Amino acid sequence: MTGAQTLLDVTRLVSRSWTKRRSTGIDRVCEAYARHFRERAQAVVQHRGIVKVLSRRDSDALFDLLLQPGEGFRRKLIRFAPLALARSPSRIEGEGRIYLNPSHTDFDLPTHHEWTEKSDLRGVYFLHDLIPLTHPRLTGAHAVKRHLGRVRGLLSHGFGAIVNTRATQNELAVFAGKRGLGLPPVAVAPLAGADLSACCDGHADLALEKGVQEPYFLCIGTIERRKNYTMLLNVWDVLAKEYGASCPKLVIVGQEGPQSAPIFEALRARPDLAKLVRFETSAKDEEVGRLLARSRALLMPTHAEGYGLPVVEALQIGTPVIANDIPSFREIGQGIPMLLDVEDELAWKRAIGRFAFSDHDRDRQLNMMGRFVPPTWQSHFAIIDPWLESLSDLKQVSTERIQVEC
Template sequence: MPTRPLVLVDMLSYTGTKGGMETYTRELYRALGRMDTGLDFVALASKEGAALDLSWFPGEVIASRISGENRFVWAFGELVASSWTASRRKAQLVHSPATLSPMWTSMPTVVTIHDMLYWSHPELMTTPLYTRPVMWMEKRGAANAAHVITDSEVSGDEIVKYLGFPRQRLHVVPLAAEHPDSPPAPAQRPENLVVASGQRRPHKNWDRLVRALALVEEDVRPRLVITGARGDDPLAPVVAETGMGEWVELRGWVDDAELADLRSRARALAFPTLAEGFGLPILEAMAEGLPVIASDLPVLREVGGDAALWFDSLDLDSIADALRTVATRPEVLPGMAAAGLEQARLFSWERVAHETLAVFRTALAAR
């Protein structure tokens, strides 16, 4: 019987704290595990990731001593350790699902680049000293890659623009969201509550969301819960400055169950971002029947279509109007929820898995 090709999956960034990129890795490989791929998989896991429940991964997991939380140790691992491990295990293909990838491999590499924010919006990155090294690593990884996968047409255009990657070896594979069996109906959302979640990086634009909330009349103003911070929350001074302490709750990092509970009770998800590679939170909300108010960006239009209530992310009055709408016009919520559910059904993790597998096979065939 011929040996099945072995794919080394670089999971050195997977620590349980990285949000959407980890959702992508987990759901992609969970879906691949349900398929007859004709491939075998082995993962190189970070020190933190190896301590997590990785039973969803369809193959062996190698526990490394590399910390995915230490940026410089992680960077070294991405550039060197993953390719060394792939050679040692005689892998025929390397997949790097979290943007950074080896600078050189003896076998083809497929890298999933989720966004080009360090190139398109360097002024919004929180660690300027890290920006140039990341840009260099992305450039080197792309130069070594046989194929690049990305989440959106907007990100694809930017990869070609900034990295000079050939369009013919670039594949746009949109992300997806799980679909609950019975999402709550809008009528079952009695609280005047808006939920938002995400890391506190500047491009997420949370400060404008809080300042816009202060413009909404007090007698109709919704309560706002923002999750996602770790450690001291940089939004706390903004909440204090605007006097929004009674209306804004900063919950920090929450688990999936707590986030699902918040979404089940909220009237809408707010997503005021200035830039994204995809915008997974709005798709996840739509799949749960939760209306979405979000920044009117081309990349988010790719995801949300006409199902969201769009606002100008730089205009406080525009954001406030969207908050006011979901707080005072409950009659529009059922239509928004229904449109969101229909939009979310256009995306599935099975499709992501099938299209990704096709890229793997193309890369393997051209060895």
């Protein structure tokens, strides 16, 4: 299989650029895939079962728009899209080419898999996590239903699956085994964090400029129930009583999610925490990098995570991490973070107190930073490219469902 034979789904990138929302981890993956494949792929866009395959010329134009969106993105897309979509077919003669979807867009729909089969395409899907299925109480019923459709669709029709950790791979295997479904070939390829090192140089006082006094701790992630910020508010309640005016601060950086209201309400119900806890809902990467570099530690009490890019980014710039003891963090942390049970609030309180006012535990992590090997996009695609090539040698995914170790 040559690169020119790849069809790359860019639907999520179009949506993100149109809405101007800040990038999540999945968005960053989609952008990395667009940059890597743009010279040897045709772009695919879809909406609820309606699929369009752009020509190479129109694909190049769309990749240019998506990878350098700028302020005029909407105007340029409105000018570009009508004609480009009008001359883009829905059904093609795929001749066994790879269709690659790096997001979770619409492969829960039966019509999507009908399209890949009738177009003679080999669908390869990036499954970022199984959280709605493993932790349904942390999300809504609609999200559970859609993700169930995605995972079932991948297992029943996918020619291959890409996952970010062996933890996600294991969860997929358990799901398939319980339902008597076979696994397509699976590639495990860790994700690269953003390069925040340049953001930290010469800007150590940014935290103070934003009114954040040391010592402080940082959380990074969408403000939603799954991230477990309410537990940290409980911990800070106790810290405030114990340390008084010298209590460390907490900064939470993230976009507001669909379940953010109860978290803000919990903070408003504790006016005594107003000077200790603050939310930054529109921080740019440069600001996040500077805050992260100056913080005593990154806190990740999330109940579940498919990967955890902030952990990689923190370790990459030498910031210690205190996180929930879950499989993905054990894997990507390479034995460096302090991992604690989020049900043990007392353990979190003690650890935060030690990291705030003593250097012993913190120095232990700092001394281990030299052995951290951060994943890169180069190492990611060094796994993916030959693996995709190997899929071209498989004749029938339904009869040759094997697990590819990478």
